[in-house]
Amino acid sequence: MASNAPPTVPMGNDAPLGAALQHSPWPKRARLASGLEACEQFIEAAGFDRAPWLVVALAAGIAAWFVLAGPAQWLGLFAACLAGAVTAGLWFGRETRFPYLRQSLIVIPLVLAAGCALIWSKSALIGTPPIARPTVATIVGKVLSREERPAEARIRIVLAIREPGGTRAVRVRLNLDNSQDVPGLGEGAQVTLRARLVPPAAPMLPGGYDFGRTAWFAGLAATGSVLGPVRVIAPSSRAGWSPGFSAAFPTTSEQTSRARRAPLRRPSPAVTGAQSPRKTRTPCAMRGLRTCSQSAVCTSAP
Structure with missing residues (x-):
């Protein structure tokens, strides 16, 4: 028996069956690609300015060594940088669409490590x-450097x-008073002292100078500091060394130190003039007095 119902004709405005399954898995792929293209254009336009970023990455790796606690964290940083570089290489593969971005994502982690x-x-x-x-001991050693202060x-x-108390060879820095200085105590001298x-010392405050x-x-x-007298076993290799010889033939560091102190030893003309007595006729001299108890700069009358 025939049906009088009109046939269903699909219209253009109706959604086809299974339309939800026809969408792409990443609706914003175009926007993601545009972001990668912007990064690629920025890196490409940088030109030779890309090189300083390698220095920044190297310095960041050095800073990370100081910030991280110990070897376990340092090895973790190496693993993370290597994983990041490998992931960037596998993600982009041999695609030539983003060559500069791919290169940056591979090189920067490696330079950081x-x-x-x-x-x-x-x-x-x-x-x-x-x-x-801390310890107090009598030591025998060779003078490596000497600095006048x-x-x-x-x-x-x-x-x-x-x-x-051990056999390890170490370097120590000691301070001694000028009164403890002896002839022959220069670079290369063999000495014994207590x-x-x-x-x-560690930093006194968080973030302070870490000596x-x-x-x-x-x-x-x-x-440390020297306790007691210093005995020279073998004098300095600088022939004829003595405190007087050091003053006559200073080292480069001593010359620099003296040059820095030189302006402090030269009084200004204003100070010199204020300290020198003026040979002028003071009221005391005009009154015929040979001494004056009111002013220390007055000169006596002739």
């Missing part, structure tokens, strides 16, 4: 662990010695 590895290797090769505890009335020397040695870190990279295991 290289900066951390650089400071870590320098710390392992040059860094010197400090002594375990007249403003503090003392001398600073760096000695190469054996660690007290000193108080302490580990390099312990400076001493670590400078190769100093301890600092």
Whole structure:
């Protein structure tokens, strides 16, 4: 039996069956691609200005070594940088659409890891662990350097010695008063003395100057002061060295120190004029007095 119902004719405004399944899996792919294209254009337009970013990445790796706590965190940083570089290489593959962006995402993590590895290797090769505890001991060593510090009335020397109570060769920095200076105490001299040695000091306040870190990279295991007299076993290799010889033939550091102090020793003309007596006729002289108790700069009458 035939039906009189009109057939259903699909209209253009009706959504086809399963229209929801026909959408792309990433609705904003065009917007994502435009962001990548903007980054690519920015990096391409930078030209040679891209090179300083490598220095920034290297410095960031060095800073990360100081911020992170220890070897476990440093190795974690290496793993993260390597994973980031490998992921960037696999994500872009050999696609030539974003060559500069791909190169940046691979190189920057590797340079960051290289900066951390650089400071870590320098710390392992040059860094010197400090002594375990403060100690007072009689030591024998060789003078590596001598620094005059007249403003503090003392001398600073760096000695190469054996660690007290051990066999490790270390460098220590000692201060001694000018009264303890002896002839022959110069660079290359073999001396024996009694000193108080302490580990390099940590920062007094959070974020303050860390002398312990400076001493670590400078190769100093301890600092301290000399107790008692200094005995020179073998004089300095600088022939004829003595305190007078040092004054006549100063080293470069001594010359620099004297040049910095020179303006402080030259009084200004105003100060010189104020301190020198003026030979003028004062009221005392005009009254015929030979002495004056009112002014210290008055000159006596002839």
